[in-house]
Amino acid sequence: MSTSVHPAHPHIPVGPHVLDNPAWAALTGPHARFAERVGRAARYPVDVSPFTALSDPDDPRAWDDLAALVGPGNLTAANGVTRPPDGWQVVESGQGVQLVDTALHAEPAPEAVRLGLDDVPEVLDLIARTRPGPFLPRTVELGTYLGIRRGGRLVAMAGERLRPPGWTEISAVCTDPDHRGQGLATRLVRAVAAGIRERGDTPFLHASAANTTAIRLYESIGFTLRRRTSFLLVRAPGGEG
Known part of the structure; x- marks a missing residue:
């Protein structure tokens, strides 16, 4: 799959790109030594960073793996996600920029x-x-x-x-x-x-x-x-x- 570029700044890649899912790319790449992982979900140790990551936020199987990773009823951060699957409760939400x-x-x-x-x-x-x-x-x-x-x-x-x-x-x-x-x-x-x-x-x-x-x-x-x-x-x- 090809990667397009930013119209005003040709050296800025726009999706699909590693920066579209940076926590997953880090935890399965240069930061793999920190990764706690179940299948399609990964996270940093809880005293290192609150980041968790899904291989594909649109894949229900990744959310199942995340549930197994964090444990029933526990809180976790989810970045780059606008709406989790049924059964997950949104406690807080916010908007950011990259x-x-x-x-x-x-x-x-x-x-x-x-x-x-x-x-x-x-x-x-x-x-x-x-x-x-x-x-x-x-x-x-x-x-x-x-x-x-x-x-x-x-x-x-x-x-x-x-x-x-x-x-x-x-x-x-x-x-x-x-x-x-x-x-x-x-x-x-x-x-x-x-x-x-x-x-x-x-x-x-x-x-x-x-x-x-x-x-x-x-x-x-x-x-x-x-x-x-x-x-x-x-x-x-x-x-x-």
């Missing part, structure tokens, strides 16, 4: 430091203050996470999350409210992107469709909207009583 690097100026940030497992308490504290999205105790194992400190305190960070073949997602971009307006997030995004490009991947990212400020920032530094996405929090069938 942007890809088309003109980003990537460069290292000399002040940035690599964050690891020893930094997790400090990272989780920053996440709690800024709420950029889900971040768990082992999320730092997914890729390179960089931070900037002021007075010894972590005040900004960004890192790598999903890694489908040929692509790496930039995620957890956040800055302490007291240190915004200094360009820290932009510097960290450029630095993370520089590392991604060094290994031959292309950066991409996701944002809430409601976060227009972040979307404008990403577009201003060289990202282009590829597609709109949806995400659900769903409850698996069964488990009553």
